[in-house]
Amino acid sequence: MKRLALVGMPNTGKSTIFNRLTGASARVGNWPGLTVELASARIPLGRHMVQVVDLPGIYDLQGLTEDEHVVQRFLQTQSVDLVAIVLNATQIDRQLPLALQVRESGFPCFVLLNMADEAERYGVGIDLDRLQAAIGMPVAALSAKYGRGYAEALQRLARTLDATTPVPLVQAQAGLAARHDVDKGTRTALGAAVRMPARLPDTWAQRLDRWAMHPCFGPLLFLLLMALVFNAVFTLGAPLQGGLGWAFGQVRSYALQPLLGWAPGWLSGLLLDGLYNGISTVAAFVPVIMLFFVFMTVIEESGYFSRAAFLTDSLMSRMGLDGRGFVMLLMGFGCNVPALMGTRIMRSRGLRLLTMLIIPFSLCSARLQVFLFIIAALFSPRVAPWVLLSLYGVSFAATFVSALIFKVRYPSDEPFVLELPPYRLPTLRQIALRAWGEIYHFLHRATKFIVIGVVLVWMLTHLPPGQPVASPHTIAGWVGHVLHPAFAPLGIPPSLIIALIFGFVAKEIVIGSLAVVYGLQGEALQHAIAGQISPAAAYSFMLFTLIYTPCLSTVATLRSESGSGAYTMLSLGWSLGLAWIVSLAFYQTARLLGLA
Structure with missing residues (x-):
């Protein structure tokens, strides 16, 4: 049985993707070597039965918080065939370094570029072919909330799983222990494939925030x-x-x-x-x-x-x-x-x-x-x-x-430090x-x-x-x-x-x-x-x-x-x-x- 691990920063829609993948079949349980419960489910994906594991949201693969330690220990102690890295497309400039960290650690990776519909609305342009070539990982854009691009992403995930094998645990431990400078790779990829607007337009959400976050009226x-x-x-x-x-x-x-x-x-x-x-x-x-x-x-x-x-x-x-x-x-x-x-x-x-x-x-x-x-x-x-x-x-x-x-x-x-997500229905x-x-x-x-x-x-x-x-x-x-x-x-x-x-x-x-x-x-x-x-x-x-x-x-x-x-x-x-x-x-x- 193949194992797919979901990794991503908080507020990227990772849990939404996990829920859409697993439906009502998910369960929460302890894992060997970890003093924490993680959500997982077994689903058919392509020609394989795949165990999908939803890991905690992290900002840095080599960070010091307990959630970051949980992700590190999981990848060091569990056999993983593929790491699906969920990124918020509207914040790709800040989230791409996490994907490059995972890749440099030696894991087979697949990038799920979530909230692609919001990125278009905000004027964020992403050339998927160029981005894929620049970072050396397959990339699929989707909207987990509405299901847009979901079927195509699932098909590509299945094909990628066909060609992957688990990373030996010794190699995974060595890769996670090493320090990786991903700043240059991030700049190169963003320059080649991403067009960020100089300033996001003033929207109704920003006007609403003036009331919702007002020190008196809020x-x-x-x-x-x-x-x-x-x-x-x-x-x-x-x-x-x-x-x-x-x-x-x-x-x-x-x-x-x-x-x-x-x-x-x-x-x-x-x-x-x-x-x-x-x-x-x-x-x-x-x-x-x-x-x-x-x-x-x-x-x-x-x-x-x-x-x-x-x-x-x-x-x-x-x-x-x-x-x-x-x-x-x-x-x-x-x-x-x-x-x-x-x-x-x-x-x-x-x-x-x-x-x-x-x-x-x-x-x-x-x-x-x-x-x-x-x-x-x-x-x-x-x-x-x-x-x-x-x-x-x-x-x-x-x-x-x-x-x-x-x-x-x-x-x-x-x-x-808190990142405010956009308003969403x-x-x-x-x-x-x-x-x-x-x-x-x-x-x-x-x-x-x-x-x-x-x-x-x-x-x-x-x-x-x-x-x-x-x-x-x-x-x-x-x-x-x-x-x-x-x-x-x-x-x-x-x-x-x-x-x-x-x-x-x-x-x-x-x-x-x-x-x-x-x-x-x-x-x-x-x-x-x-x-x-x-x-x-x-x-x-x-x-x-x-x-x-x-x-x-x-x-x-x-x-x-x-x-x-x-x-x-x-x-x-x-x-x-x-x-x-x-x-x-x-x-x-x-x-x-x-x-x-």
């Missing part, structure tokens, strides 16, 4: 955009969630209950009140989560998040961070794990540790489904979006406070692939964690036998009783304490565990919770869920990326203590004001 625009997204998610998602919840209720009443009529009470209770209630309650949030990531994909793919990072750099620098830290926080909205891994682009260990310390405070998608459930149960549709927006505000506040406190412990003087295909990827990730975690979690919760709330469900005489009741003195000042009742305990394993389990504790699902569960706690207590519970210890996957990544058990324990202890202090301050203030 932050207001960002807050307004986020508020619109949350309103749209609630407005469009609530009916879909309700309809799906109703459908699950019908399936239980008219199909599963008659089907399990023969089963003893404990078995039907485990299957219906445990597994089915837990999983169906979580699954009802799929439409809402899908809508959230559809909107976030549009914003992210448009290039706006990079502007937000640039806009916030001056603020982040006062806390010992930089604009990249803000990008990692935004990435954490999806999942904290890839955001932690993304800090490898930072050369300074102090900056990286400080950024990793604050990332777990990002309001990830797993926490989001908990908040959507609680907010829908206790707050009106008019108030709900603002409650959710306030939680995002608390998320940022927790990161800023933590950074201010720990910036002396983890100092850094690394300069901040994502295609429906891009949006659908991203939304499906997030939903798949959510359901995969739900299958893995929630099934185990809800069974354990059911056992805790039903054992010893013969006791009322979740009563003080069950194991769950005893655990809640023991921990209640610590949580009573926060307004959190014992039933929610059990959910928090299982939330440490995975936040997706929180709602599933509540469905098991109450023996209800959907709207019935929401009404039961609303009848037990006040809005102030519910908000205190959400504050604690937002800030306290992240899931086990995040903790494991934190330990792996930092390489320090002491640092991991510091992160866990700080987040748990901060969660208790913030929830206590809020709930006791609400009580003094007569709101609890």
Whole structure:
């Protein structure tokens, strides 16, 4: 089997090409000799079955960042038949040196000149035949976003693979270790084949940037955009969630209950009140989560998040961070794990540790489904979006406070460099692939964690036998009783304490565990919770869920990326203590004001 490695700088569309190549067949896994997960897929290409590996975006093949080390170690330890180097055609003058570095290291190369449509629009002229002759590598121009030139590029890739053989690992190691001066080759190739305009024309994008990156109007625009997204998610998602919840209720009443009529009470209770209630309650949030990531994909793919990072750099620098830290926080909205891994682009260990310390405070998608459930149960549709927006505000506040406190412990003087991509409208295909990827990730975690979690919760709330469900005489009741003195000042009742305990394993389990504790699902569960706690207590519970210890996957990544058990324990202890202090301050203030 042949192996094709994708290499390129950030924002070149490398991931778009990988997604178009692999579709839904990609998987993420560890590689021998690397302490990192890489996306890969096996696809038919020409007459070969080819393993395509998506390597991290890098600026220099011989650079010093962790991502650059990952690429170096992969090429030194893995047999590679062909390296496909993805370049942004609009920035070919700055990106061509990377392609020449790979070639000089001795690897068979193929250059994919992406965003050829944008290059034409900006007046960048590239003679492909002359460029190919000048750099000594086959070149294909395409637009991965729209598929233009994609079929032809694929055919040429297949033909090139036919004629290549893997570079011996000893030769690869020697080639990567050598220093290569590619400046002269870059100038020669650009002079022979590339025509760059003296100045790119003043476009609507530049005029938009005057507002989006304005020091006063820019932050207001960002807050307004986020508020619109949350309103749209609630407005469009609530009916879909309700309809799906109703459908699950019908399936239980008219199909599963008659089907399990023969089963003893404990078995039907485990299957219906445990597994089915837990999983169906979580699954009802799929439409809402899908809508959230559809909107976030549009914003992210448009290039706006990079502007937000640039806009916030001056603020982040006062806390010992930089604009990249803000990008990692935004990435954490999806999942904290890839955001932690993304800090490898930072050369300074102090900056990286400080950024990793604050990332777990990002309001990830797993926490989001908990908040959507609680907010829908206790707050009106008019108030709900603002409650959710306030939680995002608390998320940022927790990161800023933590950074201010720990910036002396983890100092850094690394300069901040960020390349702003042009504004782009994502295609429906891009949006659908991203939304499906997030939903798949959510359901995969739900299958893995929630099934185990809800069974354990059911056992805790039903054992010893013969006791009322979740009563003080069950194991769950005893655990809640023991921990209640610590949580009573926060307004959190014992039933929610059990959910928090299982939330440490995975936040997706929180709602599933509540469905098991109450023996209800959907709207019935929401009404039961609303009848037990006040809005102030519910908000205190959400504050604690937002800030306290992240899931086990995040903790494991934190330990792996930092390489320090002491640092991991510091992160866990700080987040748990901060969660208790913030929830206590809020709930006791609400009580003094007569709101609890």
